[in-house]
Amino acid sequence: MKTKVDAVGRITGEWGRWQLRTVLLIFLCKIPSSWFMACIIFTAPAPRHGEFFCKPPNTVGAQNDTLWIKVSHPQKEEVEDQEFSIDFCNIYQDAQEHAHHYYRYGRPELEPRVWEEPTSRNMNIIPCQRFEHRAEYHSVVTQYDLVCSRDILVSVTQFFHLFGVLTGGILANHLLK
Incomplete structure (x- = not known):
């Protein structure tokens, strides 16, 4: 044996x-x-929905964030639970024009009724470019707006680190021969 x-x-x-x-x-x-x-893991925790929203343009005097979110962000239906939620990653293409309509008023009695639907609305949705964060913490994600379509960049950093480790190992092995 x-x-x-x-x-x-x-x-x-x-x-x-x-x-x-x-x-x-x-x-x-x-x-x-x-x-x-x-x-x-510790420097880039992702904020939850509701802790960030599309930043209003400087030309819009939006004092109330809730009203800005209602005017600019579309609603989406969650398939799993048949509930509606706000899509914080996208805004209506004509959100700025509607915001001007809602926020540019001369007298307080003419304050817009944001709960009413706009009379005519372009339903084209575009991705948001800049975000405003209201999270309790500051991280790499909130500092560089790595949410929505840019959240993959957090994984890309780890990929390039590991690729550097692989390249260093191959190069060291080649130099030792």
């Missing part, structure tokens, strides 16, 4: 000081790298 022999164990020998030193050196290099990869 043949006994199974560990080929690596036969070459390197029994566990000793050399193996312990090698393992500690590997850990010394890999632990900071793993912290760098885990760092994105």
Whole structure:
């Protein structure tokens, strides 16, 4: 009956000081790298819906954020629970014109009735370019507006870090030969 022999164990020998030193050196290099990869979890938490919305243009004197959201953001129906929610990633194409209609009034008694539907509305929806964040924390996501269509950029940073590790490993292996 043949006994199974560990080929690596036969070459390197029994566990000793050399193996312990090698393992500690590997850990010394890999632990900071793993912290760098885990760092994105703590520095880039994504804000929930309602903690951000499309930033109104400076030309619109929107003092009330709720009214701006009602005028500019479309509603969408959630398929799972048949409820309506606000689409914070998109705005109506003519949102600025409607906001001017709602916010440019001379006397308080002429204040617009935002609960009423606009008389004529262009229903074209476009993605929002700049966001205003009302989260309790500041992160990389809120600093650089990495929400909606730009949320993939958080994963791209991890991809390029790992690609650099791969390239460094291949290059080091090539240089050692």
